[in-house]
Amino acid sequence: MTVDTMAAIRQTFFQECEEQLSEMEVGLLAMDEGNADSETVNAVFRAVHSIKGGAGAFKLTALVQFAHTFETALDFVRSGKLNPTAEVMKPMLRAADVLADLVEASRDGKEIDESSYAAIAADVKALTATEGAEEVEEAIDFQPTVIDFGLPDMAPEPIAAPVHEYRVSFTPRPELYANANEAVLVIRELSRLGQAETTCDASAVPDIDNIDPNGAYLSWTIKLSSEVAIEAVREVFEFVDGEADITIEADGQPEVSDDAIAALLAQALGSAPAAENDQPSNVTNVEEPTPADPVQSGAAASETASPPAQVAEAVKTVAVPAQTTIRVEFDRVDRLINLVGELVINQAMLSQRVIEANFAGSSSVVIGLEELEQLTREIQESVMAIRAQPVKPLFQRMSRIVREVADATSKQVRLKTDGEATEVDKTVVERLAEPLTHMIRNAVDHGIETPEERVAAGKSPEGNVRLSAAHRSGRIVIEISDDGAGINRPKVRASAIKKGLISPDAQLSDSDIDNLLFLPGFSTAATISSISGRGVGMDVVKRSILALGGRISISSRPGLGSTFSMSLPLTLAVLDGMAVSVAGQTLVVPLTAIVETLKPKKGEIHGIGADGRVMAIRNTFVPLIDVGTQLGFRDTPADPERSVAILVETDGGARNALLVDSIQDQRQVVIKSLEANYGTVSGIAAATILGDGRVALILDVDALVTRSFEGQLTAAARYGTEG
Amino acid sequence: MTQTILTVDDSRTMRDMLKMALAEAGFNVIQAVDGVHGLEVLQTSTPDVIVTDINMPKMDGFGLIEAVRKDSRYRRVPILVLTTESDVAKKTRAKEAGATGWIVKPFEPTKLIAAIRRVAA
Numbered sequence: 118m119t120v121d122t123m124a125a126i127r128q129t130f131f132q133e134c135e136e137q138l139s140e141m142e143v144g145l146l147a148m149d150e151g152n153a154d155s156e157t158v159n160a161v162f163r164a165v166h167s168i169k170g171g172a173g174a175f176k177l178t179a180l181v182q183f184a185h186t187f188e189t190a191l192d193f194v195r196s197g198k199l200n201p202t203a204e205v206m207k208p209m210l211r212a213a214d215v216l217a218d219l220v221e222a223s224r225d226g227k228e229i230d231e232s233s234y235a236a237i238a239a240d241v242k243a244l245t246a247t248e249g250a251e252e253v254e255e256a257i258d259f260q261p262t263v264i265d266f267g268l269p270d271m272a273p274e275p276i277a278a279p280v281h282e283y284r285v286s287f288t289p290r291p292e293l294y295a296n297a298n299e300a301v302l303v304i305r306e307l308s309r310l311g312q313a314e315t316t317c318d319a320s321a322v323p324d325i326d327n328i329d330p331n332g333a334y335l336s337w338t339i340k341l342s343s344e345v346a347i348e349a350v351r352e353v354f355e356f357v358d359g360e361a362d363i364t365i366e367a368d369g370q371p372e373v374s375d376d377a378i379a380a381l382l383a384q385a386l387g388s389a390p391a392a393e394n395d396q397p398s399n400v401t402n403v404e405e406p407t408p409a410d411p412v413q414s415g416a417a418a419s420e421t422a423s424p425p426a427q428v429a430e431a432v433k434t435v436a437v438p439a440q441t442t443i444r445v446e447f448d449r450v451d452r453l454i455n456l457v458g459e460l461v462i463n464q465a466m467l468s469q470r471v472i473e474a475n476f477a478g479s480s481s482v483v484i485g486l487e488e489l490e491q492l493t494r495e496i497q498e499s500v501m502a503i504r505a506q507p508v509k510p511l512f513q514r515m516s517r518i519v520r521e522v523a524d525a526t527s528k529q530v531r532l533k534t535d536g537e538a539t540e541v542d543k544t545v546v547e548r549l550a551e552p553l554t555h556m557i558r559n560a561v562d563h564g565i566e567t568p569e570e571r572v573a574a575g576k577s578p579e580g581n582v583r584l585s586a587a588h589r590s591g592r593i594v595i596e597i598s599d600d601g602a603g604i605n606r607p608k609v610r611a612s613a614i615k616k617g618l619i620s621p622d623a624q625l626s627d628s629d630i631d632n633l634l635f636l637p638g639f640s641t642a643a644t645i646s647s648i649s650g651r652g653v654g655m656d657v658v659k660r661s662i663l664a665l666g667g668r669i670s671i672s673s674r675p676g677l678g679s680t681f682s683m684s685l686p687l688t689l690a691v692l693d694g695m696a697v698s699v700a701g702q703t704l705v706v707p708l709t710a711i712v713e714t715l716k717p718k719k720g721e722i723h724g725i726g727a728d729g730r731v732m733a734i735r736n737t738f739v740p741l742i743d744v745g746t747q748l749g750f751r752d753t754p755a756d757p758e759r760s761v762a763i764l765v766e767t768d769g770g771a772r773n774a775l776l777v778d779s780i781q782d783q784r785q786v787v788i789k790s791l792e793a794n795y796g797t798v799s800g801i802a803a804a805t806i807l808g809d810g811r812v813a814l815i816l817d818v819d820a821l822v823t824r825s826f827e828g829q830l831t832a833a834a835r836y837g838t839e840g
Numbered sequence: 841m842t843q844t845i846l847t848v849d850d851s852r853t854m855r856d857m858l859k860m861a862l863a864e865a866g867f868n869v870i871q872a873v874d875g876v877h878g879l880e881v882l883q884t885s886t887p888d889v890i891v892t893d894i895n896m897p898k899m900d901g902f903g904l905i906e907a908v909r910k911d912s913r914y915r916r917v918p919i920l921v922l923t924t925e926s927d928v929a930k931k932t933r934a935k936e937a938g939a940t941g942w943i944v945k946p947f948e949p950t951k952l953i954a955a956i957r958r959v960a961a
Contacts, residue, residue: 122860125856126853126856126857126860129852129853129856130853132852133851133852133853159897160897162895163850163895163896163897166895167850167851167853167854167895169924170851170853170854170924170945170946171851171853171854173924173945173946174853174854174857174945174946174947176946294916295909295915295938296919296935296938296939296940297915297916297917297918297919297938297940297959298918298940298941298959299959299961302958302959302961306958355941356940356941356942356958356959359935360935
């Protein structure tokens, strides 16, 4: 195989490993919950077995060895020798983590120090240590792969070897033919080893009336002159050993004197019952105890065979398509998404032209166009669905984080997940991993109390972290909640004052205090722990979520726990926005940022500072941002009374009013990257193409607000004005 | 005449490896992902040799071999099972089900081809 194909297969292997690790994790967690039905255990076993198989092909020894240890333990569970109790499942789950690490290290060409997981390997091994026989099997399992098939290769002697005279007698039994072996092929292969003289004995053929079509009546004697060793001769009969009477005499000697070779052979040919039953010295002279009677051997076969009804049933399920997925490169999907985006824009432009052409509503052009519009939307949704992925793999990773942090902090924590099948754009899933990991760490490290504290508070020693996903009004909502102590508000407040984030006399509601967690540079942990305090605060989490077009909120009840709730768009390719006019330009404000739209009245606008303005909305003052001047569309501020104020919510729930000339409508727009097509513009998130073919800019509300207030107001003042 | 090999394995990695090795040796390769799918493929294709994994979902290798041997069309089609060193007992069981021979994983392409040539007429 070429290097390229091997590299491609290697890639496939690691992709498949990901799937198998995920399947394994699901199964193990189910087992941990007490659902260890045979299908679940089998699936876990198969996953680990497959990883081992593939790893062997790429000579990933450490991975093979660990997978083998793990697999052996799973096989014990599978065969009922080991009960998947909590004590058994704990090392199993840790082993799953190690296996995942080893896969990752192998993929990246890194080495993991064996000592780092030796303890877990030993724990898993201990699960199967009850049976002394295991050790023996272990020894056989790890024979170097040379033994695999090595005999023909080992056979040719490097130096001119002496010629041996073999006399082989070969009497096939009916099962040889029943298993689709062919005596002729075996003899032919034997003949290739040297000079052969074959004699066929047909004396056992009965008269025509008594011939059984499935019977075996012929036997052969082959005289072979060859340089090969006896093992190579024996090797020819590897597949038919046990299905024929075979005797091999070498140089007139019916016995092999070298026990070591014979032992090696017996091991390599392991499966054949003959090799197990017979002493090594009998290898050359096998007197098979197997009955020659086909009826009897048939009975033996049916003993292990599935009942016919069962087979028939299995065959019936054939109608179910076995392959339900295909693999497509992401580039291709993205190209398709782009094209569909263009289609949507084109369709919008066409609609505009038709409107301009004043066709009657009942005309076939308008009706046809409506159908096209419907179809375009459906195509768009279908294409978006291709990129959609369930959050399941992401959630699965979190259970590992919970285990690790719980172990490191000596806490007992159980992760419950919900709605894992909920789908969202692949990029969203990918970019959620980091913030989610951080929040899960926080929940266990800061949220959940120690078992002692929990018991003292009248709770069960085991804490719960719940991770859920659900679709809600065209968005995905992900919640992380814990039943821990809740946010310690006096401590948060004190810390924020100490860090100069708020003034000591700031009037803050409970929710305001909770939101302080999202401010840059905030950390509640008295000592920065190695687990959560990695210099990454909740502000980074928040920024990641916002960058995805999402929002995050927090709610907490002292003594009962906290809930972080994130709402994210299902796709990053389209956006629900409000089209507005500013100085003759069309801009799009993301709908998610908009709280409400207002018509400013006289007396509601107040000047503040040199050129700052605020707007009074229901007894609070909200900074007013003139979008036109802010983006440089015009020099003089717009007259608020002839404009529209859009109340938007940003960082930490802070509210601002954006002043625009008028609102056009609400629409779904296809996002076109500004960075990729032009360059980064502060205050602008992206662009889109309108129905009339013009480019419209999509506002980055957060950046626009930051830009307008840069250096002007502290967080404290903002919180103060908001009330 | 080009011989056709049906490979049955739930592992994509293994299917890919088998396909590469067999195609390079000049065989025509058809694939199935488990025993049930294997039987389905056999409804429309007649391979010269079947190479099957043992541990598979839906229907394992033993089930497949038994079902194939019950079908008169395939009574004499050689079936090789993919096993590992640790599957000693499985070779015996596969033989009882009607397997012709075996291939030990991790296989080397030359060994794979040798095993197929040994059983294919």
